[in-house]
Amino acid sequence: MIENLLLGLSAFGDPMVWISLVFGALAGYLIGAIPGLGPSLGVALLIPFTYGLDPVVSIVGLVALYAAAEYGGAITAILINSPGTSAAVATAWDGYPLTQQGRAGEALMVSIVASGIGIFVSALFLLFTAVPLSELALSFGPGEYFALAVVGLSLVVGLAEGLVVKGAVAMGIGLALATVGLDTQTGVPRFAVSTELFEGLPLVPVLLGLYALSEVLFMVEEGAAAKVKSPPVGGFMSWNWKGFWPLNGVIMRSSVLGYVIGIIPGAGASIASFIAYATAKRTSKAPELFGKGSVEGVAASEAANNAAVSGAMAPLLALGIPGSPTTAVMIGALMIQGIQPGPLLFSRNPEIPYTIFASLWIGVPIMVFIGLAGARGWAQVANIPRPAIAAIVSAICLVGAYSSEGTMFPVFVMTAFGILGYLLRKVQIPLAPVILALVLGEVMETNFRRALITSQGSLDIFYTSPVTVVLSLMAILAFVLPAIGFVRRRRRPGPAAGEVASR
Amino acid sequence: MERLFSHRSKEEIMEKQPFDEGKQRVADCIRLPLPLLEVAAGLMLLATLIWYVIDARSLPEPFNATDIGAGGFPLLIATGTILATVLMIGFGLAGMMGRMERDVTRWRRPFYVLATSLIFVAQAAWFETLGVYLCVALFSAAVMLAAGERRPLHVLGVPLALVAFIYVVFAIALNVVFP
């Protein structure tokens, strides 16, 4: 292993590899930051440039782009409440409130450092556990996927913040929206009023609409009067690095969680960040801050979604099975280069997996440097007057939605969900459960039905496997415990009646 | 949690001005009781869900006897959501009759919010006819006006800067082809 690791590191003797790494990291950082474009599109965009390159050079660039793009999503999530990918949604839950409190620079710093540590730690795990854990991940059958999705969904309880009924309504709306489109088992169209809806609701435009565009309407409500001032972010020396100490535990736990969930093919960065966020909230000393501007929330979400990058690499390298949409695109890139990812990769082309390990580690400081340098500039975005921010967000959403598919349809979807999001927030129906259910709904349904088909219609499949039982228990506890707390709280006299803030 | 910036001074921390509750604003603000909204939204949601159920029931039976079919899961979802919605309407009605705390929602600057919503619809509808640059320039200026910006230099400058940014990043760097 040491020899192979040296082999991987020796690839960095070639200046081309460095160029590829830096280019990939920069490109990923920008592509991730633009709402509408994400890591899988970014990797697909870069592939044509890798044809003529050495396989090692190209894989380093692609891995760097993937990791940096997964981070880049945090920037717009924090600054303008526009998560460009579903994996950055949990970052927006706390990042944007922090920005509104004038702590944008802090949120950006935490997100980049957490991302860096997430990648670094998970890459270390990847080196030692890629093969055994990938084999273990194969035991995840339809029943287990279903249970995992339910665990993710149980987060709704935490996100609904006491509004149990409205949380349930929101979850129902999200799940119902997830069923729109062609059915995956029988192929019949469902609730699709036009053929464009056959593909289901495109996730990114829905995210942009519900979060960013509805936020524009709230900015319009406030008018030019409201102002938030973020302090300028100073140089590297002026930072309170000790402030990171309390975050250590959260970042480490989230990194491990993100890595493990990332390994399960198809679970991916969004489920990883949701579950890490929920875990962080449960283990936090200040859970009441979550959703209102908790630095821990940002750290948990970002560490997990970046650790999931290494996680997704594990089944790709060990088995040739992509762990995420982005790694699926990478398989294509490798095969074009004549390299077959799969069980023989480690013996036949050891330079590929070990260069990936090396590039994840060497890429981290570069990525963190780019991120920190950028944070100084980005933090100023929070100081732009509200009307201008409103205009910028609506324009970027428009252009981002259009370029996510290159057609008008996502633009229409985004606009409709922007207005819907505003109304839902006015009725105080929380948006987070809608998104959570929309992301998890398809995984849930497909695997629920697949499970029933493989078990010949027997429900045994949902409680005979230990993994399913553990996951289901977790989900049940997550649903039941807060409900008991809710009932208890309700017995006490409620706060005096009064005006409810508009958001 | 300790703040991460040690150099932060007091006056820098937050300058969020308390919302101006002056005469002009109050006139510019609609107050609606939350329970009423809950009932109204609940009824609309219920109507949509009934359409959803009717549509789900018309989906074909599965080919495989062990599959619950295309309509099975949606019906499950609909049942749960209808239950939750009815509860929400119930709480709303109880609230309207004064049995529960009366919450009030404030809809500030309703005219401008409505105008901005129309701007959104218009920019989506005319995106292809106007082309991306004209569309962004016109409607982002309109959004700024709606959001209360009255300084002419800003209203002109920001849209132009935006157009330039979109041209550089999307058209040149990423080569997205816009209408």
Place this chain on the structure above:
Amino acid sequence: MSLNLLKTIRANSAAVCMTITAALVAAPAAAETAWKPSGPVNVLMHTKPGGTADIFIRTLAQSLEPLIGQTIVVVNAPGAGGATQMARVAHAKPDGLTLGINTMSHFTSMLTNLKGTFSVDDFSWVASTQEDPIIFFARADSDIKTIGDLVAKAKANSGKINIGGFGPVGSMQHLGTSMLEKAAGIKLNWVGFDSTPDIMTALLGGHVDIGVSNLGPTAPFFESKRIIGLGVLGETRLEGLPDLPTFREQGFEVDTSWVQVRGLFGPKDMPLELQQQIADAFHEAMKAKSYQDYARNTGVVDSWMGPKEYDAFVRKVSGTAVKQLQAAGLLQ
């Protein structure tokens, strides 16, 4: 460093993209084919990235791009039975800048779940490029080692053997399976997946008993001895897997014309001349060494039908599909 090397994404409007791509395409390509697309060509796939057809077009794009002097942009639009992609192809302009890769599943789904939504007449069938027989396989440690074992086990546990394959009920691979069921007098339990990697995950994890796929995406698993082949539904053995006997060799008579085809299609009303040019360009690109290496490695057979022949083939195969679907009880 700027991103302006990234000269991709997508093109719908010819005018804008001409100016931009003209500035960006570094070297004018060798003008070897008559097809001169005015901008990047979007090729829509009905699978997630990483599937058989996906690797096919990505490999072909390498040799095709220099020939036509434009970028090939592979756009993945997965969704049940290919309708997701077909919707996008059907709505595109018939200018040759939006094409789709089709497989046998396109014909079967237009007869079943997409009946009334799309028909063969809604598209231009431009060229065929590959034929690819389907194979059945099991985990290496499975007690099913041949089609004979499968049949024996399926007879003992009727309908209890799970078979994982691509697409919903009525898809190409499902119909191939039901043809085997009919020939052997057995019943298998079909579990549909959205992508071939998902089938492999489920098979290796033991969640389905056997799998059906083309050779391409399963080749590394054969090579590493994680899976063993049961049989090929084809006239002859596969070049890439010479030890695997055909169904007929094992004593099961199944219609061997039911092979996977991969072809090229576009929106309807594409001028025949343009179709011919596109077909020629694709066939020319298939002769390149990089493509031939890939094709031999994955065991696919090249296919050279142009627009006229392919259109006729599509209509003929749709007729066969109707019979298969009726035989499987999916179509009255």
